[in-house]
Amino acid sequence: MSSEWTDLETPATAPEEAPASPPAADAPAQLPPPTEAGAEQAATFLRLAAWLALLFAGYGFQRGLCAVGLPYDCEAQDAAEVYASLTGLAFSGGALGWLAGVYRPARFAWLTAPRRAYLWLVYAATLPAYSALSNVPALMGSLNSSGVALSSGMIAVLALVGAALLAAVAFHVWLALQEGSSSSGSSSASPWWRKRSRLVASADQPPPVDAAPTLSMQAAQPASPSETKAAAAGRCCCAWSCMAGWPAIRAGGSSTDASGRCAKPSRQARLRWRSLGLYLLPRLGVLLYFAAWFAALAGSGSFELHLHHYALGWAVASLAAFNHPVSGLLLALGTAVFVQGAGAYGLDPFFKPSARAPGGCLPVSSNATGQMTCAFWGASQFDLRFCSDTAFIPW
Numbered sequence: 001m002s003s004e005w006t007d008l009e010t011p012a013t014a015p016e017e018a019p020a021s022p023p024a025a026d027a028p029a030q031l032p033p034p035t036e037a038g039a040e041q042a043a044t045f046l047r048l049a050a051w052l053a054l055l056f057a058g059y060g061f062q063r064g065l066c067a068v069g070l071p072y073d074c075e076a077q078d079a080a081e082v083y084a085s086l087t088g089l090a091f092s093g094g095a096l097g098w099l100a101g102v103y104r105p106a107r108f109a110w111l112t113a114p115r116r117a118y119l120w121l122v123y124a125a126t127l128p129a130y131s132a133l134s135n136v137p138a139l140m141g142s143l144n145s146s147g148v149a150l151s152s153g154m155i156a157v158l159a160l161v162g163a164a165l166l167a168a169v170a171f172h173v174w175l176a177l178q179e180g181s182s183s184s185g186s187s188s189a190s191p192w193w194r195k196r197s198r199l200v201a202s203a204d205q206p207p208p209v210d211a212a213p214t215l216s217m218q219a220a221q222p223a224s225p226s227e228t229k230a231a232a233a234g235r236c237c238c239a240w241s242c243m244a245g246w247p248a249i250r251a252g253g254s255s256t257d258a259s260g261r262c263a264k265p266s267r268q269a270r271l272r273w274r275s276l277g278l279y280l281l282p283r284l285g286v287l288l289y290f291a292a293w294f295a296a297l298a299g300s301g302s303f304e305l306h307l308h309h310y311a312l313g314w315a316v317a318s319l320a321a322f323n324h325p326v327s328g329l330l331l332a333l334g335t336a337v338f339v340q341g342a343g344a345y346g347l348d349p350f351f352k353p354s355a356r357a358p359g360g361c362l363p364v365s366s367n368a369t370g371q372m373t374c375a376f377w378g379a380s381q382f383d384l385r386f387c388s389d390t391a392f393i394p395w
Contacts, residue, residue, distance in 0.1 A: 040105075047108045051097040054120075055089055055339055062127050062343025071134035074344045081346055088347040089339070092314060096338070099282060099318040100331055110323040111331075119332045126336035131344065142306065165316060168330055175322050176279040177272045283318050294350070303351040310341025311350070 066074035101107040133139055138153035298305040317334030320327045366372040376384060
């Protein structure tokens with residue numbers, strides 16, 4: 001009893017821990033567990049790799065179509081040309097994937113949802129359809145600066161396509177203003193037929209019903225664990241309008257601050273223009289870079305511009321940065337035209353020396369018999385150089 005009473009009276013002291021002995025010199029190093037940021041970075045690379053695999057699969061499909069004459073003027077490519085085409089497809093396609101936002105979790109999940117399989121069916125069907133249209137004589141033509149005449153059918157098609165592209169650009173500008181999508185294309189844009197006063201937390205889920213009206217609502221489906229803390233900055237219904245969180249748009253349509261709070265009309269206007277700038281600036285920057293070179297080189301008279309349709313498809317697809325059916329279809333169609341051009345003709349350069357440029361080769365065609373008699377003279381001794389664009393010259 002006395003010993004037990006003493007134990008109750010005297011508080012027990014914790015035993016002192018012995019200092020940890022240093023690890024042996026040959027012991028394996030303990031690596032820290034993978035962090036969440038590292039896992040997300042690996043997932044980003046995998047999403048981009050899946051996008052490039054889609055482009056490469058389309059390239060291979062188009063090469064198979066070339067074997068059956070779609071299109072009729074499909075160019076043969078040796079191993080070196082295939083390497084050049086795939087390399088250019090990887091770099092330019094990777095830039096397109098960045099502008100389209102396919103590497104972001106919410107954007108990639110939206111594009112790969114089973115309910116949107118029709119997007120990639122359209123992508124696959126566009127390759128043979130575009131190749132078949134290229135075989136129609138009335139639609140044959142080329143966009144270059146050498147003044148090649150276009151048929152009336154080709155002019156009508158170009159007018160329709162141009163009008164559709166202008167409408168698509170205007171619609172995407174409207175989406176950028178209304179939904180506040182950034183250049184990553186990560187916002188969940190609501191369909192155009194829905195009223196702005198209707199809350200839409202996700203493009204894949206119906207709007208949740210709250211027990212009582214509140215000034216803010218939590219996002220229904222954050223894109224990743226790291227974005228859960230920002231998911232509360234969703235959409236708010238104000239006395240003025242129902243708007244999305246505008247500033248600092250992140251993946252999944254959420255922002256880094258409490259942007260779900262109601263903003264005054266003046267602040268709403270500033271945030272809308274800021275959102276439009278985030279959407280337009282990277283795309284206009286790329287397009288203006290090429291436009292400046294096109295104008296300078298083609299205007300010099302020393303080079304001829306050939307505007308390949310693969311470049312037009314790339315430019316059109318770069319606009320599709322919204323989780324909206326129209327934007328998704330634009331991405332599928334533009335990407336298919338881009339891949340079709342690379343697979344059928346390769347990523348040919350935009351410029352070649354002009355026939356009117358000083359120096360270079362003088363293009364002269366022989367008669368039907370393949371014979372030509374030429375006479376050359378000069379005020380002093382000179383040298384001649386013969387070259388052929390189609391075959392070796394038989395000496």
